[in-house]
Amino acid sequence: MDKEKMEELKIQFQQLLNEAQEFVHKIPPTQLYAAIGVVVFTIFFFLIIRLFKRRSSNTILLTGLSGSGKTVLFYQLRDGSSHQGTVTSMEPNEGVFILNSETSKKGKIKPVHIVDVPGHSRLRPKLDEFLPQAAGIVFVVDAVEFLPNVRAASEYLYDILTKASVVKKKIPLLILCNKVDKVTAHTKDFIRRQLEKEIDKLRTSRTALSSADIANEYTLGVPGEAFVFSQCHNKVTVAEASGLTSDISQLEQFIREYVKA
Missing domain, CATH: 3.40.50.300 (P-loop containing nucleotide triphosphate hydrolases)
Structure with a gap:
């Protein structure tokens, strides 16, 4: 992959990152915290299940x-x-x-x-x-x-x-x-x-x-x-x-x- 394509990918990635940050800032804090809580709980739940099955x-x-x-x-x-x-x-x-x-x-x-x-x-x-x-x-x-x-x-x-x-x-x-x-x-x-x-x-x-x-x-x-x-x-x-x-x-x-x- 040449340098021009690498630079183009970096620019696209930075644009996506900026858009994601803008989207997150538009979400009300309560909804954001709730979403984070759901994600954390889901990860924790699946870890417990996997641990139980393993044991x-x-x-x-x-x-x-x-x-x-x-x-x-x-x-x-x-x-x-x-x-x-x-x-x-x-x-x-x-x-x-x-x-x-x-x-x-x-x-x-x-x-x-x-x-x-x-x-x-x-x-x-x-x-x-x-x-x-x-x-x-x-x-x-x-x-x-x-x-x-x-x-x-x-x-x-x-x-x-x-x-x-x-x-x-x-x-x-x-x-x-x-x-x-x-x-x-x-x-x-x-x-x-x-x-x-x-x-x-x-x-x-x-x-x-x-x-x-x-x-x-x-x-x-x-x-x-x-x-x-x-x-x-x-x-x-x-x-x-x-x-x-x-x-x-x-x-x-x-x-x-x-x-x-």
Whole structure:
């Protein structure tokens, strides 16, 4: 583009700018302010919508100790298949699908991203990879073998509840007491009380550590009071299920509460 055309464009642009300024000066101040207000509100409104959509997630994490039945629950949610015995996973099982119980429903149903995180202690750091996108966490507990594992389960649960990514986002957590079809299974109320007692002991011992050791953790509970899950920064609920008998309605209810169909 030569200099003459550049000069011509500059002149035209200046004329348009002058005309725009004259037009704005002719508008009464009240109307001008109102128009500016509408524009600002519209921009703000669309930014909020975009932010909300960006933060909405369809990811649900299944976690807990090894042998608690997480992988069986994963397959029950996905296709309703029944796995006999223990199904051990050393790598995360994940999939995006419509819940098996909803496949017969008409209309558009939002699929869910389910991640079954291995419960082995060396593989638990994999949970951190998925937490930023989690809409909810399901902590699975073996209701039959609960008492021998109550300390280990409480330590793992404590670690989850004090993670900054969980606390800041207030990720809801469901403690799912699995295998309740067994005669020797403990009730969800018993399991809840025992976990609260163990976590109360843990927070006493862990808060005695140096600040450097707990730099990445949040504290749990209210000082001077016995710990209960209602004191947590995020919502914690307790429910029951049986993966082997396909009794997972309370689990599905939790999922659909936080991943709208």
